[in-house]
Amino acid sequence: MPDMLTSADKNNVAKHVSAFVIPMSVTLHADGSALYITSSVLFLAQTSSLGVSVGDIVVTGILSSVLSLAIPPVPSSSIVTLIIIMTSLNIPLQGVALLFAVEWLLDRFRSGVNAISHVMVAAFTSAICGSGSTEQLEQNIESPKSTEIVQQNSETDKDKEDETQRSKL
Structure with missing residues (x-):
């Protein structure tokens, strides 16, 4: 391969x-x-x-x-x-x-x-x-915005988990 x-x-x-x-x-x-x-x-x-x-x-x-x-x-x-x-x-x-x-x-x-x-x-x-999609894909992968979005989503998920744990108590 x-x-x-x-x-x-x-x-x-x-x-x-x-x-x-x-x-x-x-x-x-x-x-x-x-x-x-x-x-x-x-x-x-x-x-x-x-x-x-x-x-x-x-x-x-x-x-x-x-x-x-x-x-x-x-x-x-x-x-x-x-x-x-x-x-x-x-x-x-x-x-x-x-x-x-x-x-x-x-x-x-x-x-x-x-x-x-x-x-x-x-x-x-x-x-x-x-070929145009390749350039756009590489730009999206290397973009700092994509990293920020992933970090924001993970923080939002952590906040939701904390709220569910508090509600259980």
Whole structure:
């Protein structure tokens, strides 16, 4: 993730956008895994001489998209999700051994696709937010007025707590 943040900074992505979007994207956004799972399930269904209908393709796409949200960032964790989807579609699991043999290489490609998409999402979000909001945000953060407002609110909260304690007595 630090390399993604550095890459976003080098490509003029607003820091407040990249600091929020990239960690969120790393947690919830696994494009490479979803594409791998979908294509692998369809490949294994065709190699096992099963007829693949349009409904099976749609179900596979939906299941892989939803289950890619739950994939942990552990090497070869997509195989488990692949087996879950194949079981739900009644596809024989013997072909998984073929994919497991090249998993070490495919895992690196998935990670690359995921990393590129995380930075692209941050750049897209930064472009939508515009550059004017960055300057205004930095001014608001560094403004002494914002510090004064926070201090006033905390003093007001303390006064309210004191009044409630006095009323209880």
